[in-house]
Structures are given as C-alpha cells and as structure tokens.
Amino acid sequence: MADTCDLKVDRSKIDSNFDGYKLSLDNFPTYSVPIDNGIDAVKLTEDQYSLQHIKAFGIHNHLTSDPWHAESCYYVNKNWQVVKVTITLEAAIDNGTIVFHIPNISSQKSSPNRCHVTLCFISTDYVLLADGTGWLHVIERKQNWQIRHSCQPLGENTPFILVDGFDTTSTDTHLVDCLLLHITDSQSKDKDDKSSQFVTKLEWISFSENEGSWSLCHHRILEGLSTPDYACIERSRNGIIIASEKPFKFIFDSQNPVKEDDSAVKPENTQDTTPAYTWSQNEEDIAVQFTVPFDTTKADVVYKLSFNYIEFGLKDGTHFLHGDLHKGVDLEGSTWTLDGSRSILEVISGYSMLDWTQCLSQPSV
Numbered sequence: 001m002a003d004t005c006d007l008k009v010d011r012s013k014i015d016s017n018f019d020g021y022k023l024s025l026d027n028f029p030t031y032s033v034p035i036d037n038g039i040d041a042v043k044l045t046e047d048q049y050s051l052q053h054i055k056a057f058g059i060h061n062h063l064t065s066d067p068w069h070a071e072s073c074y075y076v077n078k079n080w081q082v083v084k085v086t087i088t089l090e091a092a093i094d095n096g097t098i099v100f101h102i103p104n105i106s107s108q109k110s111s112p113n114r115c116h117v118t119l120c121f122i123s124t125d126y127v128l129l130a131d132g133t134g135w136l137h138v139i140e141r142k143q144n145w146q147i148r149h150s151c152q153p154l155g156e157n158t159p160f161i162l163v164d165g166f167d168t169t170s171t172d173t174h175l176v177d178c179l180l181l182h183i184t185d186s187q188s189k190d191k192d193d194k195s196s197q198f199v200t201k202l203e204w205i206s207f208s209e210n211e212g213s214w215s216l217c218h219h220r221i222l223e224g225l226s227t228p229d230y231a232c233i234e235r236s237r238n239g240i241i242i243a244s245e246k247p248f249k250f251i252f253d254s255q256n257p258v259k260e261d262d263s264a265v266k267p268e269n270t271q272d273t274t275p276a277y278t279w280s281q282n283e284e285d286i287a288v289q290f291t292v293p294f295d296t297t298k299a300d301v302v303y304k305l306s307f308n309y310i311e312f313g314l315k316d317g318t319h320f321l322h323g324d325l326h327k328g329v330d331l332e333g334s335t336w337t338l339d340g341s342r343s344i345l346e347v348i349s350g351y352s353m354l355d356w357t358q359c360l361s362q363p364s365v
Helices: 051-058
Strands: 072-076 081-089 097-101 118-121 126-130 136-140 146-151 161-169 174-185 198-210 213-224 230-233 240-243 248-253 277-281 286-291 301-305 309-314 319-324 329-339 342-349
Touching: 051 174, 051 198, 118 161, 126 161, 126 174, 136 174, 146 198, 146 213, 161 230, 174 230, 198 240, 213 240, 286 319, 301 329
Parallel strands: none
Antiparallel strands: 072 081, 081 097, 118 126, 126 136, 136 146, 161 174, 174 198, 198 213, 213 248, 230 240, 277 286, 286 342, 301 309, 309 319, 329 342
C-alpha cells in the first residue's frame, strides 16, 4: 500500500536574526585527466520528447561512485568498457583501468531506443550492470569482474535504467534486489490528455541465489505519470521510498495480488466522510487545506474574502468553504496557492491565533 506525505515548513526552526551566508572567494581545487575512447553518451530519440524522458534518460551522471571504496569511481567508454578511475594521492588521479567488457557490443549497442549503461555497487563483492538495451548482469568483483547471472527481467526489447539495488546475504540465503525504470506509452483513451501520454514504471525485481543457481523470486511493478526525483528500496525490503511530482501506485505483485482501487464505486448507503477542508493554526496565521481535482487551474477557482466572510470553491458550483469567519482577518496578508490536487489558503488574523476555536462561526451549508 502506497502512502503519501507532505513536507511542511517548521517555522520554529527559522532564525529571524540570520544574517545570510558568506560567499567564499576561494577556488575549489580541480584535477583532470584525459579520457581514452571518450564517454558512451546516448542521445534521446525523436520519440523521447517528454519531460519524463528528459529527467530519466537525458540527465545522466556518467560517473558512478563506489560506496565501499570512496577513492574510486567508474565510467563506460565508447567501446563499452567499464573503466575504474582512482585517486592515488591527495592531488593525483590515474588514467583509468579497464575492469570489464560489456558483452554483445556489436549487436546490443546499436539497439534502437537504448538507454545509458547504469551501474550500482550493491556490496563489496557484487555490482549490478544494466546495459540499457534490456539486459541486467549480476557481476562478482572479488578479483576480476565476472558475470554470475544475466537475464532480460522485463522481456525482450524493453530498455531500462538501474535506479537502485542492494545485496542481502545470510548463512543460507543470498538475495539481490534491484529497482528498474522504464517509460511506456499510456493506454489512456483520452488523446487530448497530454499528461497521460507516457507512464513511468518502476519494477522491483528480487533474485535469489543458491549454490550458483539464480532465480527470480519476487516481481513488483509501480507506475506514475512523472519521473521520480529520487527512488530507492528500503533496506528492510519492506517498501520503496519515492520522491516524485506525481504519485505512484502498485499495479502488480507476483506474490500478493494487488487489489483494484474501488474508491470510485461506493454503496448507495455509504457516505463520503472525506472533509471538505482541514485547517490548522499557529501564532502567525491559519492554514486551510483543500483537496481539488488534479486538473484544476487558478481560472477554475472562486475566491472571495472580506473582513469576516469567505467563499472558496470552483466555478462548477463546488463549495469548499463559505460563510462567516470565526474572527476578522487581514485582507492584504491573506493568500492562497494551488499545487496539483492541493490548494492552501493562508489567512492572517487581526486577533491572536489562539482565539480561533473553529474556522467558521457556523458550519457552511
């Protein structure tokens, strides 16, 4: 079950006497070395024009750090070779050492719509490599890099990038979890809905290894209408943490069937108990939060505010808040904002905030 949380400003942490940051004019030390055979840079195709594609595939850091060896980083050159670069001294960087040759360069590198090669160091002994054409390799790196398992977890001709992964090893179990991202065409029948032309899918794949034999033991899929700014698997393996402009939801679980969202179908004798608004107060202002349809624009909103009266709703006749206010307010200091399916009204009162025991003097009808 997915859960969404809103990040709110804690005004008690704000220092009113903060004098600002001091800009340092000292130059950062910069060291550089020539790169042999360039960088394997993949350009977006004509079909990958959406913001989702740009965030997922167009903005790519070609350097991958190794959490277990802070002095090393890796990149992939044009010959599909993984190169390790190490800081040998405080101010010296070596020219790089080739540690691995990605297989099937002749056939796979020319695949249409392929993505960047992505790496994820999941332990001191293992690394995951997604070649951007649909192949995932589990590589052991104790001495030389050697492939222990290769597969196409999403099927043929489904390119993806590797977002996260980690290794769990116990006395009798070896599990490898990875989080893969790819973008597909939306199945929406509404051709005018530009926001739903593409769907971003996060696929959580779990492999188990027993005496050198690998198998896929768990597969989960989430989808959303935006590319996450951040996504990772909880190391407890109980869930996924996602920071995204738009929500994600589970649509498939190979072990636990996902229940359909039946919130739109309600029995006749069941009333919707969702409040029209929620409100809170502090020493400075009152914040009233409304849930509006996701495609609502500012032009759809009706907002009227006087000293002791408020009307807030939509032009289609929907009323969220209207009636006499519990206390008088400061008109110039009161504002409202619209963000996706949430609208927030901030009201500044001419009285102490602690005097407000309710938002309206009488419930709105």
